[in-house]
Amino acid sequence: MRFGARNAVAPRDGSATRGEQSTMVQVRDVGHRFPGTALLYEHVSFDVAAGQLLAVTGPSGSGKSTLLSLIAGWDKPTLGTVEVPRGARICWVFQNPYGPCYRTVLDIASFPIIARNVPRALAQEQAAGLLDDFGLAAKVDSRFCDLSGGEAQRLMLVRAICCAPDLLLVDEPTAQLDMRSARQVGESLSLLASRGMAVIVATHDPFVWKACDAVVDLERFMPLADAEGGAHAVA
Ligand SMILES: Nc1ncnc2c1ncn2[C@@H]1O[C@H](COP(=O)(O)OP(=O)(O)OP(=O)(O)O)[C@@H](O)[C@H]1O
Ligand SMILES: [Mg+2]
Known part of the structure; x- marks a missing residue:
């Protein structure tokens, strides 16, 4: 529609x-x-x-x-x-970040791409590019539990984007971020x-x-x- x-x-x-x-x-x-x-x-x-x-x-x-x-x-x-519109893909990034403790940032971000049958290496390359855009390049191998609140929130954004939504809903993405990071998220x-x-x-x-x-x-x-x-x- x-x-x-x-x-x-x-x-x-x-x-x-x-x-x-x-x-x-x-x-x-x-x-x-x-x-x-x-x-x-x-x-x-x-x-x-x-x-x-x-x-x-x-x-x-x-x-x-x-x-x-x-x-x-x-x-x-x-x-x-x-x-x-019927069939629109909607992703929602909730206010409180949540993820599996022992999984790496790259695993969590790339999973939705791999789930669409994209080869793992290519999916990880795409996810790594987005992690870089969101200031997480140095954290690709970190475990979810070792991230700061702001880093975890940015990872949730990247993960949602990796789901390739038509519509992205984002709830208070900067609540845990400093001014510089907040500006980055806006951009x-x-x-x-x-x-x-x-x-x-x-x-x-x-x-x-x-x-x-x-x-x-x-x-x-x-x-x-x-x-x-x-x-x-x-x-
Ligand atoms: N399922 C529910 N049943 C009853 N009241 C609810 C329900 N969900 C939310 N509310 C109430 O509706 C109002 C709006 O809540 P909402 O979470 O949408 O506000 P918000 O603008 O997002 O607030 P915040 O900035 O604190 O996140 C609040 O008073 C809340 O307690
Ligand atoms: Mg709210």
């Missing part, structure tokens, strides 16, 4: 051709609440096309991770619609988008915002307080 480019986020280079890319995510008038709670947000609408990088921001608890789960199809929005995500992937990143980080085509601030979509000072709840 393909969608028109209506309301697509602006192409980073302003070119007409980028605007013609297929829409990977279409969010329309979305609102969401968990049972027994008030609406987190309402009327959230945006499109993300292949080749675009979008940041979702907002205070802690505003529903950034929840929005990723709506896009991934794990949860259904209370209001509105989320559409992703790397931008590079991935420029190679044709649609990327949505939930982040508080201004260094990542700077690399993005557009930023959706969920605070702008919080329901207005009612006369009693509470948030509107939906029956």
